[in-house]
Amino acid sequence: MDSIFKGQVALVTGGTKGIGKAIADTLKDKGAEVIVTARNTPEAGINGYYFIAADLTQPESAEMIAKEIIEKYGRIDIIVNNAGANLGPGGGYAALSDEDWYNDWQLNFMTAVRINKALLPTMINQNSGSIINISTGAAKQPIWDMTMSYSSAKAALNAYSKALASELGPKGIRVNVVSPGLVKTTLMLDFIENIAASSGSNFDDTFKAIMDKVGVPLNRMAEPLEVASLVAFLASPEAKYITGTNYSVDGGASPTV
Template identity: 75%
Template sequence: MQNSLKDQVALVTGGTKGIGKAIADKLSNAGVKVVVTARTAPTDNANGHYFIAADHAKPESAETIATEILEKYGRIDIIVNNAGANLSPGGGFSTISDEHWNADWQMNFMSVVRINKALLPSMIKQESGIIINISSGAARQPIWEMTMSYSSAKAALNVYSKALASEVGSKGVRVNVVSPGVVKTTLMLEFIENISKSSNSTIEEAFKVVMDKVDVPMGRMAEPEEIANLVAFLVSAEAKYITGTNYAIDGGALPTV
């Protein structure tokens, strides 16, 4: 697998911490030249990923990122659209304003559409490329108290990804979705802390609420590296006949087949 990835160029959005960092490190260790984006520079960049400062919620960021990558490397082989966040308050429909809805959709859906649109022409020209859109189990298992607008945006991302895979498959570009469940990241821990504060409960009680809602048969959160392992396989030559597919990696939480 590592031999098939050596010297390829990859973009990992939101690649400075959590799942994104784990993916960036995994690809780098396989010989990939990795570009990461985030609003602020990473404090830990031991693998020496090339960093581009970007706020993906801003429409102009995609063209800026694409231009810099193509000027520096002359190509792009892998796009991992990982940047995303649940930006709305809990409590259901009455607590979510138009601004909240817009923020979630800009961050979790439109940012991906714009990055792909900016870089896909280069992939199509070279007749090869792989796109992995990081979605969420919440897109198929929404929790109305916690993830209504976020889940909606991620569900749209799933549909868009399937349509895009159908469009560009004959042009040498593969598109797949990875849908993690609950993952032990800083954002997830902050999410649990916010639930604790808003419900006047302990961190342990808030964690139990989340785990009970999601109902993970394996009884634990995923480690970011476990998501990275799946992504690394999907972008490798070993997965060259896989496209248009959504992979749940959620410890068995999704209650349907």
């Protein structure tokens, strides 16, 4: 499978670190030309990727990104909407302001909607393409005191993805969702540190409390590459009859099949 994406162009939003970087690296290693977006160029630089600096929460960014990709490459084959984060404070409904709700929905839902809308005309003209929206297990198992606004935005992403798959299937375009659970990224580790600090606890005790609350039979966080490997499979021809599906990568945390 080393050159399975040769000749294909892939966009990975939020592709400079964490899960996004693992996805970008995996697609590149398998032959794709990969474009990554982030607000700022990483200090380590970008090697082997085409980088577009963009704040995806700004509505005009999607059209700018799409225009630059099509002008440079003339096509788009894979879109991975990975940009996202749990921005709202913990504490439940009373702790969330209108701005908290707005920010989580802008980053975790509307960014994907806008990117897809801007690039889909090209995919439709090609009569081919694969879109993979990165969601979260918390969309199905929201934690009221940690992920309320984030979970709701990602739940909307799940429903949108299913509807989009139904619309685009006849046009040769597949849409799937990957829902990670706890993944060992800098963002996740910082999230745990912040909860620990706000509760007067330490990292280890806070991590154990989260693991106990979520319930992970494999008893560890996922590595980013374990998510990226599934994304690469779903984008590949080997998954050409798979669309409209949501795959969990959560170590068995989901209580139902």
